[in-house]
Amino acid sequence: MKKRRYLQTVPGEVIGLRRPTLPARLLEALEESVGRAHAVVDPEICAQFETDWTGRFRGISAAVVRPGSTAEVAEVLSLCSAAGVPVVPQGGNTGLVGGGVPMGGEVVLSLRRLTYIGEVDDSTGQLTVGAGTTLGALQQHLAPLGLETTMDLASRDSATLGGMAATNAGGLQVLRNGSMRSNVTGIEVVLADGSVLSQLRGLPKDTSGYDIPSMVVGSEGTLAVITQVRLRVGPANDNRVVALLGTASLHDAERIASRLRNEMENLRSAEIMERTTLLLVAARHGLPALFGDDTPWVLLIELSGRQAAGVTTDQLSEELTFKVAAEAGRITDSAIGSGGTDLQRLWSYRELIPETLAALGTVRKLDVSIPPGGCPGFVSAARDLVGRIAPSARLHVFGHLLDGNLHLNLLGVSEKDGDGLDLSVLELAVSLGGSIGAEHGIGRAKSHLLHLVRSPEEIDLFRSVKRAFDPMSTLNPGVLIPS
Amino acid sequence: MKKRRYLQTVPGEVIGLRRPTLPARLLEALEESVGRAHAVVDPEICAQFETDWTGRFRGISAAVVRPGSTAEVAEVLSLCSAAGVPVVPQGGNTGLVGGGVPMGGEVVLSLRRLTYIGEVDDSTGQLTVGAGTTLGALQQHLAPLGLETTMDLASRDSATLGGMAATNAGGLQVLRNGSMRSNVTGIEVVLADGSVLSQLRGLPKDTSGYDIPSMVVGSEGTLAVITQVRLRVGPANDNRVVALLGTASLHDAERIASRLRNEMENLRSAEIMERTTLLLVAARHGLPALFGDDTPWVLLIELSGRQAAGVTTDQLSEELTFKVAAEAGRITDSAIGSGGTDLQRLWSYRELIPETLAALGTVRKLDVSIPPGGCPGFVSAARDLVGRIAPSARLHVFGHLLDGNLHLNLLGVSEKDGDGLDLSVLELAVSLGGSIGAEHGIGRAKSHLLHLVRSPEEIDLFRSVKRAFDPMSTLNPGVLIPS
Numbered sequence: 031m032k033k034r035r036y037l038q039t040v041p042g043e044v045i046g047l048r049r050p051t052l053p054a055r056l057l058e059a060l061e062e063s064v065g066r067a068h069a070v071v072d073p074e075i076c077a078q079f080e081t082d083w084t085g086r087f088r089g090i091s092a093a094v095v096r097p098g099s100t101a102e103v104a105e106v107l108s109l110c111s112a113a114g115v116p117v118v119p120q121g122g123n124t125g126l127v128g129g130g131v132p133m134g135g136e137v138v139l140s141l142r143r144l145t146y147i148g149e150v151d152d153s154t155g156q157l158t159v160g161a162g163t164t165l166g167a168l169q170q171h172l173a174p175l176g177l178e179t180t181m182d183l184a185s186r187d188s189a190t191l192g193g194m195a196a197t198n199a200g201g202l203q204v205l206r207n208g209s210m211r212s213n214v215t216g217i218e219v220v221l222a223d224g225s226v227l228s229q230l231r232g233l234p235k236d237t238s239g240y241d242i243p244s245m246v247v248g249s250e251g252t253l254a255v256i257t258q259v260r261l262r263v264g265p266a267n268d269n270r271v272v273a274l275l276g277t278a279s280l281h282d283a284e285r286i287a288s289r290l291r292n293e294m295e296n297l298r299s300a301e302i303m304e305r306t307t308l309l310l311v312a313a314r315h316g317l318p319a320l321f322g323d324d325t326p327w328v329l330l331i332e333l334s335g336r337q338a339a340g341v342t343t344d345q346l347s348e349e350l351t352f353k354v355a356a357e358a359g360r361i362t363d364s365a366i367g368s369g370g371t372d373l374q375r376l377w378s379y380r381e382l383i384p385e386t387l388a389a390l391g392t393v394r395k396l397d398v399s400i401p402p403g404g405c406p407g408f409v410s411a412a413r414d415l416v417g418r419i420a421p422s423a424r425l426h427v428f429g430h431l432l433d434g435n436l437h438l439n440l441l442g443v444s445e446k447d448g449d450g451l452d453l454s455v456l457e458l459a460v461s462l463g464g465s466i467g468a469e470h471g472i473g474r475a476k477s478h479l480l481h482l483v484r485s486p487e488e489i490d491l492f493r494s495v496k497r498a499f500d501p502m503s504t505l506n507p508g509v510l511i512p513s
Numbered sequence: 514m515k516k517r518r519y520l521q522t523v524p525g526e527v528i529g530l531r532r533p534t535l536p537a538r539l540l541e542a543l544e545e546s547v548g549r550a551h552a553v554v555d556p557e558i559c560a561q562f563e564t565d566w567t568g569r570f571r572g573i574s575a576a577v578v579r580p581g582s583t584a585e586v587a588e589v590l591s592l593c594s595a596a597g598v599p600v601v602p603q604g605g606n607t608g609l610v611g612g613g614v615p616m617g618g619e620v621v622l623s624l625r626r627l628t629y630i631g632e633v634d635d636s637t638g639q640l641t642v643g644a645g646t647t648l649g650a651l652q653q654h655l656a657p658l659g660l661e662t663t664m665d666l667a668s669r670d671s672a673t674l675g676g677m678a679a680t681n682a683g684g685l686q687v688l689r690n691g692s693m694r695s696n697v698t699g700i701e702v703v704l705a706d707g708s709v710l711s712q713l714r715g716l717p718k719d720t721s722g723y724d725i726p727s728m729v730v731g732s733e734g735t736l737a738v739i740t741q742v743r744l745r746v747g748p749a750n751d752n753r754v755v756a757l758l759g760t761a762s763l764h765d766a767e768r769i770a771s772r773l774r775n776e777m778e779n780l781r782s783a784e785i786m787e788r789t790t791l792l793l794v795a796a797r798h799g800l801p802a803l804f805g806d807d808t809p810w811v812l813l814i815e816l817s818g819r820q821a822a823g824v825t826t827d828q829l830s831e832e833l834t835f836k837v838a839a840e841a842g843r844i845t846d847s848a849i850g851s852g853g854t855d856l857q858r859l860w861s862y863r864e865l866i867p868e869t870l871a872a873l874g875t876v877r878k879l880d881v882s883i884p885p886g887g888c889p890g891f892v893s894a895a896r897d898l899v900g901r902i903a904p905s906a907r908l909h910v911f912g913h914l915l916d917g918n919l920h921l922n923l924l925g926v927s928e929k930d931g932d933g934l935d936l937s938v939l940e941l942a943v944s945l946g947g948s949i950g951a952e953h954g955i956g957r958a959k960s961h962l963l964h965l966v967r968s969p970e971e972i973d974l975f976r977s978v979k980r981a982f983d984p985m986s987t988l989n990p991g992v993l994i995p996s
Binding site: 151153154197198200204205208209211212221225226227228229231233234235236237238239240241242244245247248249253265288292293294295338339341399401402403430432433434435463464465466467468469470471472480483484485487488489491492494495497498499510511 | 634636637680681683687688691692694695704708709710711712714716717718719720721722723724725727728730731732736748771775776777778821822824882884885886913915916917918946947948949950951952953954955963966967968970971972974975977978980981982993994
């Protein structure tokens with residue numbers, strides 16, 4: 031098999047129509063390594079691994095291999111590397127930038143069978159999990175122990191912790207705990223050549239060498255394949271209060287959120303949404319429609335704390351009510367809740383947005399990072415751009431307000447208009463001091479735009495680092511770094 | 514000039530007696546670049562840059578160059594790299610492992626003139642500082658603004674923020690805010706060839722490429738020269754309470770500290786010290802001798818919080834007094850204080866230890882990381898080793914208890930016994946799941962021992978990463994990675 035069979039394609043395009051065939055000897059060796067049932071070339075089974083959640087990225091793989099242990103991952107990589115066959119590591123396939131989709135006939139290396147969950151070390155509050163463990167599975171495992179994850183995101187039941195590490199995932203608690211890189215304390219990876227590197231001690235302090243965990247986190251499968259992750263977890267914040275605060279402008283919402291952060295120790299989340307989006311959610315899911323026409327923006331606030339540290343629900347409710355009263359001039363309407371049902375109902379407006387929009391058609395998603403404070407200016411300019419470039423498109427904005435992280439969701443945009451729109455919106459974000467990726471990664475969708483935000487010297491250095499880890503460039507070629 | 518003039522020596526040994534001479538053309542170019550006053554070959558002036566704080570590491574440099582801007586740093590590196598002359602970047606020279614000392618006649622690149630302090634961005638709580646800014650200068654700058662650094666350490670008035678970033682420094686607040694890597698949100702570096710890479714946006718979320726800040730932090734000047742650091746700072750924790758708690762065993766101290774962490778939101782520091790050490794401090798500095806013979810260990814606890822977030826000194830004092838009462842069975846004696854003078858007096862027992870021990874002779878320092886919970890076993894076994902290998906030595910242990918980070922200070926050890934002792938103690942730490950470096954770095958002192966804690970595959974990868982950044986290996990050769 032020639033290596034150029036696997037050349038990179040442009041996003042969205044599938045190379046040819048025929049599924050590439052692996053050399054028989056390689057396929058046999060892979061079958062022997064992971065078991066016949068887990069080295070698959072059947073097109074129907076492969077298909078599940080060849081499309082992402084959005085449906086925008088769809089490709090063809092030479093095979094799907096699903097190892098059940100680190101040793102098997104090492105064998106698979108060593109075999110593929112020896113044969114010069116490129117590999118796409120894949121977790122829950124919930125990334126939104128095509129980073130885990132085989133676009134050039136690569137071998138898909140699914141890590142989902144690595145579902146190990148280790149014991150919690152009480153003295154450090156850490157545990158080790160297999161890369162294929164979903165966030166939701168870990169949360170369910172921790173709850174009866176009085177513990178919780180420091181990360182949370184809406185795709186918790188599909189997203190794997192290995193994938194979350196590979197993409198430096200963010201989510202709903204970043205303002206309290208930081209992104210994935212801040213919560214990963216150790217890692218086990220396999221290099222392209224099959225070497226296993228394990229830094230799972232999770233010592234609070236360790237200066238013995240370069241920090242492999244923080245290099246691999248966020249590298250989107252281009253440097254190494256993550257097989258185990260050591261994670262910080264925490265005692266459960268068992269007392270929680272959620273409020274939906276309506277505002278007349280994004281600026282007002284930002285002022286309220288900043289003030290709450292400065293004056294409260296217990297702020298966990300500050301999510302921004304548009305009322306027009308919430309009306310769609312309400313209609314689809316039979317929820318009450320919220321607030322009136324004077325309220326284009328809705329800010330979701332969660333406070334949470336630990337009973338054991340003396341934080342009660344009453345105290346949180348009181349504190350929040352008091353702060354809301356102090357901001358009465360900026361708040362058009364509000365709803366506050368603290369019981370289990372209330373919490374779920376209030377959060378459902380936020381969490382049902384992606385599914386609601388997806389039901390209306392193919393959603394073009396852009397994830398941008400804006401310096402906090404710059405969101406109102408960005409949204410207004412982005413709306414102008416959409417109006418100019420794709421006048422019939424509908425734009426829904428939501429995101430993590432205090433992180434300066436907005437998700438632009440576009441319905442009714444052609445793939446052709448879309449490319450120009452992406453470019454203009456991302457250029458706008460960068461011109462305001464922001465970035466073309468906040469928490470979704472760069473993937474295949476934006477690697478050709480990396481130069482907007484990184485200098486030629488930086489991209490050169492990225493290439494050198496990539497070569498240091500993966501000299502033959504068989505790991506996720508075309509992802510993150512422009513080819 | 515031949516490149517081998519600069520070959521690495523073993524720690525403590527000076528190569529030859531003659532100061533190497535730079536080619537006249539290079540020296541002239543350096544003088545032109547930074548100004549004649551800042552490119553120095555005068556042995557008397559150079560001498561201040563050739564010895565570290567401990568006096569254990571002493572070398573000879575070809576010249577000391579002190580650039581005043583990033584552009585000058587880039588010129589100096591480009592000139593040295595073109596001439597194949599190795600460079601040792603140097604900050605405040607307070608590192609304790611010889612990482613900033615020229616051992617092979619290198620050019621010392623002192624960053625101390627880069628003392629810029631930028632404006633604080635209120636929306637992110639970040640600012641950018643020059644690498645040569647000392648931690649103390651930044652703290653003094655922030656105090657009138659009602660702000661404080663998230664890092665603190667006893668050498669604050671000498672340690673530079675560039676040096677702290679290069680070594681991933683820890684200190685007195687790691688249990689609350691993490692080590693330097695967790696507090697650096699952006700960085701500007703110059704590569705060996707003079708390219709300037711700047712990632713100073715400090716966006717809360719950014720997935721656009723590999724994370725250069727977290728790669729360079731902790732690389733001890735071997736990958737790039739740090740010229741600016743973007744840092745998280747925070748609102749001042751204006752209300753503070755400190756307690757010294759005497760215990761009969763290290764085990765008791767650990768149990769108390771763990772419990773306080775689990776049950777209190779405001780714990781800032783948990784420092785462990787030996788009473789025998791504090792008696793020396795008290796005698797030298799005219800402080801009252803503390804506690805009785807039944808108290809071999811003293812735990813220093815600080816709680817701190819913000820008035821604006823509703824945390825008062827009274828509340829902290831009450832909370833701490835209540836917790837101390839609950840642990841009465843484990844506490845032999847205690848002293849609590851909260852006013853400015855009291856705080857300073859109680860902290861001075863801890864902060865005057867290094868100077869007090871240094872006044873008694875050459876101190877051999879070992880900085881180890883132990884999995885939290887393992888400190889009592891480690892200390893008792895380390896004491897046995899000292900008794901066996903260097904029976905006349907005096908061992909003083911202090912450190913950051915909840916980080917599992919102990920500093921072993923040895924007086925009266927010959928350089929010969931010392932090497933064997935280092936090896937045995939570090940092997941012990943590793944055998945318990947710990948590391949040979951916690952917050953002091955590896956430097957020249959321990960690079961030959963890196964294999965104790967890192968696998969050959971890991972060290973190979975470190976070498977590849979080093980080559981990716983610094984292909985000619987002119988930056989701090991012999992430091993961190995074994996040569």
